[in-house]
Amino acid sequence: MAEIETEPVITIGLNTGETDYDYSMAELDALCEANALAVVETVTQNLNRPVAATYFGSGKVDELATIVLDTGATMVVANDELTPSQIRNLEAVVKVPVMDRTGLILAIFSNRAQSREAKLQVELASLQYQMPRLHTAASQRLDQQTGTSAGGGFTNRGAGEGQRELNRRVLQRQINHIRHELKDVNKAAETKRQQRERVQLPNVALIGYTNAGKSTIMNALIKRFGVNEDKQVMVKNMLFATLDTSVRQLQFDDAKKLLLSDTVGFVSKLPTTLVEAFKSTLYEAANADLLVQVVDYSSDNRDDMMTTTMDTLHEIGVPDLPMVTVFNKADLTETDYPFRTGDDLIISANDEASINLLVDVIKEKVFKDYVTATFLVPFDKGDVVSYLNDHASVLATEYEATGTLIKAEVTTIDFHRFSDYLVEDRDSANN
Ligand SMILES: Nc1nc2c(ncn2[C@@H]2O[C@H](COP(=O)(O)OP(=O)(O)OP(=O)(O)O)[C@@H](O)[C@H]2O)c(=O)[nH]1
Ligand SMILES: [Mg+2]
Incomplete structure (x- = not known):
């Protein structure tokens, strides 16, 4: 297998005492791995709830900054979804992009999406996620990884209000555009579904x-x-x-x-x-x-x-x-x-x-509602014969003088629909 270049990252998690903490951190490792990120260290803090401004307490954030320096990690990945200001404040101290679990999942989905529908859906979700996070370094990372182009990142951090407003407007236009395209795709998918549903x-x-x-x-x-x-x-x-x-x-x-x-x-x-x-x-x-x-x-x-x-x-x-x-x-x-x-x-x-x-x-x-029945279908009712061939389990077909004799397992709905042609009482249900 070709070597994929991996990037050293640090995962951070808040242990609020929930039973699945270890598991969700292990899963975060797997999510990182799926994104070509190698977890070099994990930092945990036991707290009842995140600190509003910085997720971790300030002492822990300083500790994190030191670990980032020591390990040469190029990114910090949080186990929870962070607010835009938490990301900004953390980035200001640790000096590397901070991504949260949501950003990570979005990046994976974006790499995996194959069909036009999936690609559009992921792009829409990414843009909606980025909207309030335009001016974080991690947002630029996500741009690169998801191929969206809303801008943002460190390059725009010093940008004035006018530039920010412009970015926001560009983003909103993209969102509207994708919504529009998705509608078309959905319409096509809907037609396909209707065709399938006709098969019933x-x-x-x-x-x-x-x-x-x-x-x-x-x-x-x-x-x-x-x-x-x-x-x-x-x-x-x-x-x-x-x-x-x-x-x-x-x-x-x-x-x-x-x-x-x-x-x-x-x-x-x-x-x-x-x-x-x-x-x-x-x-x-x-x-x-x-x-x-x-x-x-x-x-x-x-x-x-x-x-x-x-x-x-x-x-x-x-x-x-x-x-x-x-x-x-x-x-x-x-x-x-x-x-x-x-x-x-x-x-x-x-x-x-x-x-x-x-x-x-x-x-x-x-198939629990299926019943076995025998129908004698007149020769001029070819459509009934082909319906039964398509929709029922045909067990036997014979040609009699007056029509086609079909023994089949059918839904109770079809049983009543074709009751005119019934030549035998319904037997026991199938199986
Ligand atoms: N040993 C073992 N491996 C299995 C079995 N079923 C699936 N796997 C393996 O588990 C991995 C995931 O299987 P998938 O079928 O792709 O799983 P999935 O549920 O479709 O996963 P997503 O598409 O990511 O939602 C693959 O490596 C499979 O070969 C099983 O019964 N036994
Ligand atoms: Mg699968």
């Missing part, structure tokens, strides 16, 4: 914390059951590998079909500007018939991760939908798998028996 297949969405294995599970399912598009999605051992929702059609051995979507992963303290930006990306999740929450079972912090996932979903406005929880990566633990209790599964994405169990559970949930 059940929607299943994989959701959960970043790096839990959503895309790996998606690929395992596509490989076995993918229809038309058997294109794999990207899997990587890094935070936020997936930023765009991918939707694929699956067809099982009994001809039942559904749409499966892979969505962006979550992380604790996900910036609100990004949550807002990704609402449309998570449309599939919000409109799913079933959510499959994927959890890294091998992580000690899986409970925190699940809480964060559910909180973020609520923040985005995803309603309480039927959900199964998939505890993945069981191969890295001592637990036996695959294993099911109720709506909880313990699996490994790389294990065939695990994928079979997952498919059984998904089918049980999604």
Whole structure:
């Protein structure tokens, strides 16, 4: 692998006594790593709440300045979102740019964004974040990393009010412009969605914390059951590998079909500007018939991760939908798998028996209202035959003197819709 040049940075965190402090600091390390920043030292202060002007107390800030000098760190990264004045005041003492967790996450998202929609959403979120932080050194860093060009940074610190006002106006114009473009992109996405919705297949969405294995599970399912598009999605051992929702059609051995979507992963303290930006990306999740929450079972912090996932979903406005929880990566633990209790599964994405169990559970949930029925469709109703071929699990087709005899598993809605052609009472529900 090519050597990526890393930059030495110092992370700082406020320990307010919350249980997940160590974990969130470890995660900050991972976020730094994902941004080619090497953490050379971590400075912690135990305080109930941040100091309004400087985040840390003044003694600690001086200590931090000395550590920056000693280590040659080129940046300080805070575990929380800082106010614009906290960033400015800290930078004045430590003499290197100060970035906060939000800025870091934005930079990663910006590097990862592939589709036009994701790029615009991230840029919008970055600009909104920068707006009040125009005159910090870190803002210039973010400019460079996200490719936005609002200016700011040390170069503009001495700038007069007129220049500042100009910068603000340039930024606001950019924001308006992106909003406009996003509307166009959303319109196109909306058309695609409508096309998919016309197909009226059940929607299943994989959701959960970043790096839990959503895309790996998606690929395992596509490989076995993918229809038309058997294109794999990207899997990587890094935070936020997936930023765009991918939707694929699956067809099982009994001809039942559904749409499966892979969505962006979550992380604790996900910036609100990004949550807002990704609402449309998570449309599939919000409109799913079933959510499959994927959890890294091998992580000690899986409970925190699940809480964060559910909180973020609520923040985005995803309603309480039927959900199964998939505890993945069981191969890295001592637990036996695959294993099911109720709506909880313990699996490994790389294990065939695990994928079979997952498919059984998904089918049980999604197709529970299906009934088996036999229809005799007159030959002049070709559209009904093609509808059933597209939407139902056709078990048998025969041609009789008066029409096509089709035995199929259909939704209760379709059962009533085509009741005119029914030749047999509904049997028991499927499975
Ligand atoms: N050992 C093991 N590794 C797994 C398993 N499932 C996924 N992984 C690995 O975990 C890493 C993350 O997997 P992804 O599928 O990219 O995770 P994701 O949930 O899509 O992550 P984001 O796209 O960042 O939200 C990859 O290195 C996978 O190979 C599993 O069951 N066992
Ligand atoms: Mg992924």
